[in-house]
Amino acid sequence: MENANEQVVLVDTTDRAIGVMDKLEAHRKGILHRAISIWIEDGHGRVLLQQRAASKYHSPLLWANACCSHPREEESLQNAAARRLKEELGICCHLERQFSFIYQAAVGQGLIEHEFDHVFFGIYDGPFSLNLNEVSAVQWVDFDWLQQALLQQKDMFAAWFPYVYAKVLHTKSK
DSSP: OOOTTSEEEEEOTTOOEEEEEEHHHHHHHTOOEEEEEEEEEOTTSOEEEEEEOTTOSSSTTOEEESEEEOOOTTOOHHHHHHHHHHHHHOOOOOEEEEEEEEEEEEEETTEEEEEEEEEEEEEOOSOOOOOTTTEEEEEEEOHHHHHHHHHHOGGGBOTTHHHHHHHHHHHHTO
16 A cells, blocks of 8 residues: 555656655655546546545545555556555546646645646446545545535645646546
8 A cells, every 4th residue: 555655756857767765755855756646537427536534644634536646666657547546446447548747736744746647537437445544535526516616615625636627627628
């Protein structure tokens, strides 16, 4: 399972690997590293949100997209996405990489997410088996509700989620 003692792959702005670093140190220093985000919808077009576990070292109990993580050194993005989806939510589904972007956001306790984020899309309609060390809850929401919540209750979401949401909307409008 993912924890603060794992390493992340450091990258340049073209996503070329330039080294590894302890995950917590990378977040303390705000150093650019490789990440994955997974956006899941059901057959009705609703979006799956994950509430992060209370024990997470940053952004506990905040809501975000279905799954976010970091690939291991020498692990493909696709394999990392599938692995973390299974580890966190207990599910498997077809995932397609849709886009990548760089963002930087303070996440509290002096920590900074600075990630080259690769976003995968999937469709899933089955049951979950939540890893309670990673996930406190999940919920399906429609886009209208999500848009209103991001405008009126932005502090209930993880700092990176508005970036992912905006990029997803841009991708879907093409």
